[in-house]
Amino acid sequence: MFKTLSGILVAISILFSACSQQEPAPVNDNASVSVADSGPVRTSPGLAASDSEGYTTQDAVTQDADQQIYNSRHTAITEAVKKVSPATVSITVTEVRQGGRRLAFDEFYNRFFFAPTEREFSSMGSGFIISEDGLVVTNEHVADKNAQKIMISLTDGTQYEAEILGADELADLALLKIKADRKFPYVEFGDSDEVMVGEWSLAIGNPFGLFEAAQPSVTVGVVSAVNRDFRPDPNQPRVYLNMIQTDAAINRGNSGGPLVNSAGEVIGVNTFIFTGGTSSGFVGLGFAIPSNRVEKIIDQLASTGEVSMAYNPGMETTEMTYQLVRKYNLPQVPGLLVTSVNKDGPAFECGIVPGDIILKVGDERVQSQMHLKALFREYAEGDTMRIELLRKGQRYEANMALRPKAEE
Structure with a gap:
């Protein structure tokens, strides 16, 4: 019996020894593992696995959800707003104009004192700062040269007076300067x-x-x-x-x-x-x-403080009115009539003569004198301007080389 019991114990000892020397189980490539920089081990939802610091799977799930919510809210749009808003300003303009609503005694007062009726008008618009020292861009119809007082309000609640450096009615743009000795947030232009x-x-x-x-x-x-x-x-x-x-x-x-x-x-x-x-x-x-x-x-x-062309086309034009068409027996077409040409200018050099009718500049059909002026601004000295004209019923093109304006 002793021998039998000894054999059993030896067998058990061999069995335990064999178990302790088994090959390690293969790692599942799809399972999450933890390394020094990869964060907590993830397990199936519902299991309260934790590390030595008490970080649970539920914590990881919550952090994941919070990150997704954060990413969904902080988009390119919100980041763009955050970037531009501090440099966006509100503009209040005060002007004094003749006329306006009369009071009951105005007629009596004017009759004896010959005082014109003047009223203060206030209007509001927007703008944006383009430089650290406080240059502000806005529309000319928001702040023009008739403004008596211009106040700029920033998003931090501060207000400053501003002055007009220049305004261009044709382009509908104005440039203001904030009267303050400080650094301002500003935006940048894209292409x-x-x-x-x-x-x-x-x-x-x-x-x-x-x-x-x-x-x-x-x-x-x-x-x-x-x-x-x-x-x-x-x-x-x-x-x-x-x-x-x-x-x-x-x-x-x-x-x-x-x-x-x-x-x-x-x-x-x-x-x-x-x-x-x-x-x-x-x-x-x-x-x-x-x-x-x-x-x-x-x-x-x-x-x-103003906008001017660096070149002179060297010609004068007038709009095609009904009276002009009848007087000179001109064709009824939209365009501008060339009335004079400077013999030292680019227009003469490319063959334009008085009596020609300008139909197009580039691909743009000319609508008015102001329109022609605006189209001319699209070109710089050294450019070549393609002009479509009508002469004695025939259309032709002239290529006008724009050279610098002569010094006066």
């Missing part, structure tokens, strides 16, 4: 030639002047179209070329504010909306002056 139809666009500003705290309002849409031209209104001196169209809501008070892409770059200046004559509100057709044109205009406003 409007690279704007894509369908990409995100953000209109930022102060619609209807509602927000006294100067926190800007943000509307989001897409770029609906580019290179939109508008037939000039003969009653208005402004000409809008190559405009960016967006469906981001733009309302009164947004004028002058930035149109921004998802990278936080200014691609245009919000300027006007089109209502189709059926509504006074926004119907999804907003338009912004492209940033490349804005930069070109404000560079001149910053240096000289």
